[in-house]
Amino acid sequence: MTDLATAPETHQHVPLRHPRLPAFAPLLAAGIAAAAAALIGMTLSWNLTGIVALAIVIHLVGLTLWSRTVENARAATDRLVTSLVWVALLIAMIPLVSLIWKVVQEGSPALNAKFLTWSMRNVIGEPGGIYHAIVGTLIITLAATVISVPIGLLSAIYLVEYGDQSKLARWIRFLVDVMTGIPSIVAGLFAYALFSILFGPGTQMGFGGGVALSLLMIPIVVRSAEEMLKLVPADLREASYALGVPKWRTIIKVVLPTAMGGIITGVTLAVARVIGETAPLLIICGGTDSVNFNPFHGQMASLPVFIYSSYTQPGSNPEILKTMAWGAALVLIIIVMALNLVARLAGKFFAPKRGR
């Protein structure tokens, strides 16, 4: 050791570790950037958006330069990208927060008992209710579910239990994926064209909305049910076959109950996805101010269409109807969120008991 230490310096000293910024460096940089931006923004009397944007820019530039001087260029790039990823996340979350805040703020004044139990029939110059729209939404969504679940579930059973890798099954799987991308308005136009040909031009009824929505719902049901059926262990099927149970009874008595939790979750999520669809209902169901319980006759109101028409064609009392539109939007969001929650709970509740 002493020899080495006293030996003449023949080659350059190479440190084993690069200098690193301390672990709290990004937070420190963010804090300084925020303070600097606030100072500059306030002296120039900018609004909050401008100050935040400036803070982000200062943070990005500052941290990168600091890292470049202390560490090296590669580490600086790494820190820049890390910051950019978090900034992207921040930007993506802004709309969600502001949207929920805005809907709650504008919609909550409209909520009361009358709002939920009255229709808009003969209501002029005062706030009415959205009972007719809630009824319509429930009937139309129920119709869509009644059509979609049997077709979707049976198709999923075919794909997993019978079709497997056959040509037909592969085409169905592929086209179901393509179908998830069908624009909702096209589904509405399809239902309109179908009903025009079947029942005469210009037919509008609630059931048509169910047909249009089922076109959007079936692919979601098929995909989620297929995934769930695939998760059922082959052991269970084989044990059932070994006992001499026919395949179809095995599917109904063993495979479906095992996958039931996941299937219910998938169906609930599919309902949540289509319950807020507006465009198809605008075309095939029309809109009305009265309660209509008959899905096979006459125009039928629905929550999304009510929101749209109240806000864009408010008539003589724009303020009242716009408040009602926000209120209806709040109700719709609450319904969708509740369905999402139910879906998650159902998945837990119906999950097969694992005895071992």
Place this chain on the structure above:
Amino acid sequence: MTSVTTETGSPKRRLGDLVFANTTRAAGVTILVALAGVAIFLTAEGLPAVGAKAPDLKGHSNLLTYVAPLVFGTLLAAVIALVIAVPLALGVALSVSHYAPKPVAVGIGYLVDLLAAVPSVVYGLWGIGFLGPRLIPVYQWLADHLGFIPFFDGPASNTGRTILTASIVLAIMILPIVTAISREIFAQTPRLNEEAALALGATRWEMIRLAVLPYARSGIVSAAMLGLGRALGETMAVAMVLSASGVVTWDLISSTNPSTIAANVALTFQDATGLQRNALIASGLVLFVITFVVNFAARAIVERNDPGKAR
């Protein structure tokens, strides 16, 4: 047990099995029939509009000149939305798959699901009542300072209901699907590739650039195309936010904007009569074909490069 096998050795099909198998197959075929039915019925109801004249086509001389500007607007709005959404979505997806600690990543995933759950009409409401008015000064500034770029030619809209606002709302709406698919692909990157890169001294970004992104390239492309498909067909947000006049222009911030096929149908269908409705259905058929092709291509790319199948 001897009696249940035939000479060929295959078990005898029971009646119940036969009925059940064919029922499930019929359900599967129903889906294909429904998809074909969309094309057939839209064609059947759209065909009468081929011979339509100016009064039924908002003054356009034939169906082609009626649909073409709408196709332009549809593509313009969707492409801008894509340009905004894809970088953000990749950032969010990376934060979930490679940056955030596990509990935070789960929380972010839940928030993105929440973003996907908001109905489109509520986005429309938010776009027209919140976002639009807040963008007016931005558009004014763009028109004043960047007016030499054709996109910001101006004069700036004083309602904020421009095609750029509509595209921003569209971008938010397609963000969840692009994020979800890229996130899935990123998470499937072979662990060994990542660790090999890190072991060679790569920083986290270099690891992502060398191991994750090349692996996920086709997945990102198809995620973007699926997002494009959504953006092309999205109706209500555009119909509510956009103040459309059906022109063809590159100016993104003025008060005269191109319309999109979907928004045009939603806005005019209720008041349309006779051949006008046939023309709208014909435009819907065009939209169906465009989105079908985009989705078909996207899914074909996923199918061909499905990492689950490759190894």
